[in-house]
Amino acid sequence: MAHDDVDEFGEYTHEEILQALVLRLLTSADLDELCDDVDLPQLTSDGQPVTITAAHTYRDAGVLTLDRGVWLELSDGSAFGLTVHISRRPRGEVTLRRQ
Template identity: 80%
Template sequence: MREDCDDEFDEYAHEDILQALVRHLLTSDELDQLCDDADLPQLTHSDGQPVTITSARTYRDGGVLTLDRGVWLELSDGSVFGLTVQISRRPASEVTLRRH
């Protein structure tokens, strides 16, 4: 039973938590630092300045017309990405949420 679960996560706990985690990770530091930490090349503008994440919103907050969960990213170079969280298989047993 999920009695200690907030309404915020209702029946889509896995999707909502992963969506919140992706959004948090992508806004916790600058994109160039995240690339450095992951040992990936950095995206840069033609003037050498790093591309930054200008907006990271959940699909719902970003007005994306879908029932999927995900994060809508807008970058300083004008590109826009949707990172969708989809479950391919539900857990085999009931899962509860635990606050720390």
């Protein structure tokens, strides 16, 4: 593992990786496609599919919190924060491995 990998995620490795994963998953396809993939109904507004218009980490979105998470803005004007919160730390040492 390169030294830069550790610096990128800092001491909050779990939160940062889960935050990056959620951000990537929610921006990898349109919201209606993601709903179809998991057999959920699609959100619509005025007969049009609701889409994710912006997705940022809390830090990049300017959310005033020390928590890690993803801020989502949808085409219907709604906004949601998905917070990654640690309830318990891992028992052993955890390292990063690139695939």
